[in-house]
Amino acid sequence: MKAIGEGKEIDFLAYEPIIELKHINVTFKETDREVHAVDNVSLSVDKGDIFGIVGYSGAGKSTLVRVINLLQRPTTPEAVVKVNGNELLTLSARELREKRRNIGMIFQHFNLMNSLTIADNVNFALRKSGLSKVERTKRVAELLELVGLSDKQHDYPTQLSGGQKQRVGIARALANRPDILISDEATSALDPKTTESILDLLADLNRKLNLTIVLITHEMDAVKHICNRVAVMDNGALVEEGELLQVFSQPRAELTKDFIDTTTHIESSLAVVEKQEIVQNLKAGEVLVKLGYVGETTDQPLITSLYDQFQVSANILFGSLEILQGTPVGNLLVVLSGEPKKTQQALVFMQDHEVAVTVLKSGDKEVKPND
Numbered sequence: 076m077k078a079i080g081e082g083k084e085i086d087f088l089a090y091e092p093i094i095e096l097k098h099i100n101v102t103f104k105e106t107d108r109e110v111h112a113v114d115n116v117s118l119s120v121d122k123g124d125i126f127g128i129v130g131y132s133g134a135g136k137s138t139l140v141r142v143i144n145l146l147q148r149p150t151t152p153e154a155v156v157k158v159n160g161n162e163l164l165t166l167s168a169r170e171l172r173e174k175r176r177n178i179g180m181i182f183q184h185f186n187l188m189n190s191l192t193i194a195d196n197v198n199f200a201l202r203k204s205g206l207s208k209v210e211r212t213k214r215v216a217e218l219l220e221l222v223g224l225s226d227k228q229h230d231y232p233t234q235l236s237g238g239q240k241q242r243v244g245i246a247r248a249l250a251n252r253p254d255i256l257i258s259d260e261a262t263s264a265l266d267p268k269t270t271e272s273i274l275d276l277l278a279d280l281n282r283k284l285n286l287t288i289v290l291i292t293h294e295m296d297a298v299k300h301i302c303n304r305v306a307v308m309d310n311g312a313l314v315e316e317g318e319l320l321q322v323f324s325q326p327r328a329e330l331t332k333d334f335i336d337t338t339t340h341i342e343s344s345l346a347v348v349e350k351q352e353i354v355q356n357l358k359a360g361e362v363l364v365k366l367g368y369v370g371e372t373t374d375q376p377l378i379t380s381l382y383d384q385f386q387v388s389a390n391i392l393f394g395s396l397e398i399l400q401g402t403p404v405g406n407l408l409v410v411l412s413g414e415p416k417k418t419q420q421a422l423v424f425m426q427d428h429e430v431a432v433t434v435l436k437s438g439d440k441e442v443k444p445n446d
């Protein structure tokens with residue numbers, strides 16, 4: 076069994092933080108109200124991470140990432156905003172402009188100029204690059220090839236699909252060879268298949284260019300697809316942060332559980348499962364349990380072992396299996412039945428085999444929830 080986060084922790088030693096935010100507060104003061112959009116957030120993104128920031132609309136995600144390039148300044152003095160080791164808050168306007176070129180951004184609505192061709196939209200981002208006209212043309216061709224749009228260079232944005240427009244956005248954002256790409260709801264306007272192809276492109280660019288990506292989204296599916304780390308934001312604050320596998324397999328915050336449920340459906344299935352006759356009429360020695368598996372545990376014939384060793388049978392009422400970062404993560408809703416003592420022993424046996432066991436309902440007093 077691979078310990079949660081084991082692989083990344085080894086990498087972690089070799090990785091250095093590329094973005095360090097400490098004590099970030101942003102308050103917008105309006106005539107009739109104050110909005111505390113970011114509430115004392117500290118986080119660190121390592122070089123090469125695809126770092127997801129997930130939260131519902133208004134949680135403060137956009138405001139927080141705009142702090143990374145100081146498009147939005149923190150509004151309290153204790154803030155630290157370090158990118159590539161440089162404290163941006165102390166830089167002059169000219170130095171800051173220079174550093175900002177190291178951070179590309181893509182957006183939900185692409186922000187392309189409809190009067191310019193695709194090639195010229197990308198070329199526009201190179202106007203202050205110091206490259207000659209010939210070099211710029213060559214670079215534009217490279218970028219369009221990188222995003223799979225070489226054949227569209229003479230087209231105009233209105234001739235492209237949403238996914239193609241976002242590819243232009245990505246090419247433009249990468250024009251000045253940034254180390255960091257911030258994606259602010261970049262797939263939110265796209266259908267699921269196109270979303271997947273854009274996320275695959277981002278994952279590919281992360282590997283090929285060692286590009287660090289900060290991905291803001293309200294879709295846990297997107298995070299699950301490509302992120303190695305995730306932070307959950309609610310009402311301006313970070314309510315949870317960690318490695319994808321860790322957060323998915325052992326979420327702490329209720330909001331995180333809600334987000335995970337949008338992709339596993341385990342909590343919402345529980346409501347249906349609880350109405351089933353077998354669950355309504357649990358007898359002595361019968362329990363409804365949620366079993367959570369990570370890694371190789373999923374491959375072990377645990378359910379079979381329960382019968383062989385304890386004569387406890389398992390009736391699987393709902394199951395989900397996700398592959399996250401190449402590691403299987405499974406969740407099952409199961410009714411176990413056996414001699415009360417044996418059922419209890421079976422639960423302990425599973426816990427000993429690194430299965431997260433939550434007893435949701437029990438048919439007798441001997442097998443108590445979460446003993």
Ligand SMILES: Nc1ncnc2c1ncn2[C@@H]1O[C@H](COP(=O)(O)OP(=O)(O)OP(=O)(O)O)[C@@H](O)[C@H]1O
Pocket residue numbers: 103105110111112130131132133134135136137138139260
């Ligand atoms: N310039 C501004 N002036 C006043 N209030 C603002 C400003 N920008 C954002 N807000 C408020 O700050 C809060 C956080 O907004 P923000 O856009 O950062 O959230 P979000 O999580 O990115 O949501 P969305 O995905 O809907 O953009 C919201 O209540 C928003 O109304």
